[in-house]
Amino acid sequence: MRTILDLLQIPRFSDLILLTNAEYANLQVDSIEISETPDISFYIPEKTFLLTTAMIYQNDQSQIFNLIDSLQEKNAAGLGIKVGRYIDEIEQQVIDYANQKQFPIVQIPISIPLGSLLHQMLNLLWDKQTEQLNYALDIQRRFSNMLVNDVSIARFISDFGRLINTPVILVDPYKRVYAASKHFSKTTKPAEYYIDQVKLADPNFVNKKEDSILIKDLDQKTFLVSYFSVEHNHYFPHSLVILNPEKIPYPVSNFALEQAALVLSFMLYKNQKIQESYDILKTDFLTRMIEIQQAPNQEPRDWLDSGTTYGLVKARHYRVVYVACQQKEPYHSKIRYQEEVSQIGFHWLSDKLAHHIKDVTLFKVKDTAHYAIVVQHKQENLENILKTVAADLFERLDIQLQFGIGTIYDSIDDIAKSYIEAKTAFEEMQLLSTLPLTYQYQQKGMRSLFEKMGPSDITYFCEITLKKLAYPKEASMIELRKTLKYYLDFHCEIARTAKALFVHRNTIKYRIDQCNEIIGKNIHDSGVSLDLRLALELSEEDNL
Structure with missing residues (x-):
C-alpha cells in the first residue's frame, strides 16, 4: 500500500511540497489522474491522487473548496496543484480549508510536467501492485x-x-x-x-x-x-x-x-462436507432403528454390533432427548438461516455435552432441522446440564435450544420408545403458552389415545402397557394374555375366570402373578386395569 507520504519520501519527488498537515497524507493511493474539469470526481475511481494546474480557478481560488469536497466524498487520496503556470501560489485560505477537511494538498513546481509526473508515479504504483x-x-x-x-x-x-x-x-x-x-x-x-x-x-x-x-x-x-x-x-x-x-x-x-x-x-467447507456425510449415515441408522423397533413382532437385533460406529455403547440405562432450535420470527422464511442455526446448535451440543455426560451421542433427525441426544447412562442432573449448555449458547449467539425428554429404559431395544416419548414431549411443549427449555414426557392413558389415534401411537401404547403380552408369539405368552383378558372381563373374579377357561383356580392365581411380573404394575389398580383393558382391545385385531 502506497500513501501520499510514501510517494513524497522518494528522492525523484523531493521537489513536491506537502502544504497540509502530514497526518492527513496517510490515505492509500491506487491511481493517478490529470484533469482540469471541476466535476472530475464523477469519473475517477476511489483512492486517486488528482493532478491539476488549477487553470479554471486562477481568478477565484475559493472555488477549489468545492473540488476538495467532491474529491473527499469520492475517497480520493489527495490533490496536487501545479504553481507558476496559471496560479503563482496556492492561497492560504485553500490550505486552511484543506486542513479543516483533513484532505492533503501537494504543491507541484512549474519545472515538473504533469504528464511526466503521472507516468513516474503510475509506474511506481504498478510495479508494486504487480509484485x-x-x-x-x-x-x-x-x-x-x-x-x-x-x-x-x-x-x-x-x-x-x-x-x-x-x-x-x-x-x-x-x-x-x-x-x-x-x-x-x-x-x-x-x-x-x-x-x-x-x-x-x-x-x-x-x-x-x-x-x-x-x-x-x-x-x-x-x-x-x-x-x-x-x-x-x-x-x-x-x-x-x-x-x-x-x-x-x-x-x-x-x-x-x-x-x-x-x-x-x-x-x-471440505471439513463440513465430510462431517455431513458421517452425520447422514448416523441419521439413516437412527431412522432404521426406530422404525424396526416400532414394528410389531420384530425379532431382537444386536444394535450394538452396528451402532458402536455411531457412539452407542452397552449400558444399563438409555434415554432420548429431542432437541430443536427455537425459531425467530423474522427468520421463519429464511431456510439457509435455519439450516445454519441447526448446524450451530448440533455442533455446540456435540462438543459441550461430551464434557458433562458419559457416552452421549447425537443424531440428526431425518428431513428436519432437529436432533436426538441418546444418553446411555443414568444422569441425575440431566435437565440442569441441558439448561446450562443451552444458556451458554444463547449468551454467545442468541440461539435458544429446547429439549423434550423421554423416559429411561434399561435396554437398547427400547430406544425407539424413549425417542417417541421425547418427540411427543417436545411437541406438547410447543403448545404451551410459555415455552420452557425442557419438558419431561408424561405417561399417556386412555384419554390421550382418543385425541390422536395414529397407528404408531396405538402400537406404542399397547407395548408400553402390556409389555410382552401386547403382540405375543409364544404359546405360553398367548395363554397368559388370554387369561388376563378373561380375568379383567370378569372383574378380577378368579372362580369365574377358571370356569370360563376350564382350569383350576390355583392356575389362574399363578398366571395372574406372572402377568403382574411382566407388566410391572398392580393390575388390580383401577387406572392400570383401565389401560390394560384398552390395550388388550386395541391390540386384539393384530393378535388374531
Missing part, C-alpha cells in the same frame, strides 16, 4: 497445495502466522479460538486473552467482513488488530484475527490476506 499480486498468487498456490494434501487447519494457521511474521488466530462462530499460530507459545497470555479483548471492544466482530480496532496488550499499551470474515456470506462465519497487521512485511498485501482467507474457507 504484491504475484506474491498473493504464490500464497494462494502454496496454501492450495496444503488443501489438496489434507493439511489440518491448525497447521495452516501455524504456517500462515510464520509466513506473515505476526500472530494469527482463527475464531469459530461461537467466538472461541479454533486455532492459533505459534507466537502465543512465547507469551504469558494465550490467544484467548486477545480474543476476549477484541470481544470487549467489538462484540459483533465475527459478523463483519473486514475491520480493525485498537485493544490493550499485556503492558496496557494500545495496538492494532485486524479481522477478516473467512465465510462472509454465512450468518455465522469464522474470523481470521491478525495482531499488529501494520508489522506485516512487504510485499504481503490485503489481497494476499484475502487469498489466505479464501483457501481457509475451502478447508472449512
